[in-house]
Amino acid sequence: MNQIKPHAGVTLIELMVALVVLTIGIVIAGPGLTTFGGSSKLEAQSREIQNGLMFARSEAIRLNQNVLFCHSADSLVCSAPPSAGWSGWLVIPAGAAIGAETGPVLRANQFSDTTVKVSSGSVLASAQHALRFNSQGLIRIFGNNTPLSDSINLCIPDASLKPNLYEVRFNSGGRLRQIVTDTDGSCP
DSSP states (O other): OOOOOOOOSOOHHHHHHHHHHHHHHHHHHHHHHHHHHHHHHHHHHHHHHHHHHHHHHHHHHHHTSOEEEEEOSSSSSOOOOOTTOOOEEEEEEOOSSTTOOOSOOOEEEEOOOTTSEEEEOHHHHHTTTEEEEOTTSOEEOTTSOOBOOEEEEEEOOOTTSSSOEEEEEEOTTSOEEEEEEOOSSOOO
16 A cells, blocks of 8 residues: 655666766867857857948938948047957938037947957948948048948858858948958958
């Protein structure tokens, strides 16, 4: 009448086998998770820049005045980026010169992740790292009305990361597109 009930539970051997299987899974999946993390960083910062460019264009049209999207180290005025690359960007009504912007800062962003290198394409670099959106939403070089088409490049200098280069390309008409590529680990 009194029956002995077996104890329900896990034996030490079963626990050890489960830990070995879990460890093998982590070792196999680890490098893939690192790649995913790097790609998501590039994707997120690329989207932030694209959103900033679209915002600058819409504000130029809405305010019916020139608006700048430019590199900014302090989120207050436009400035040339250091040799390490962009540290942030700024959207602000255009002033008489780069660094002498007028009006309130409309939007700003500082990059918190220093593993992602952000740089200007060659045409944008020669245009003082600033895009001027006119009241029609067209992108022009600051100081004159020359159309500006180029890219902002986001890269992680790691050949094992695929893809490791995102380009936010823009044309003088204000159209944006993103190009994703692999490099040998070097960044433009």
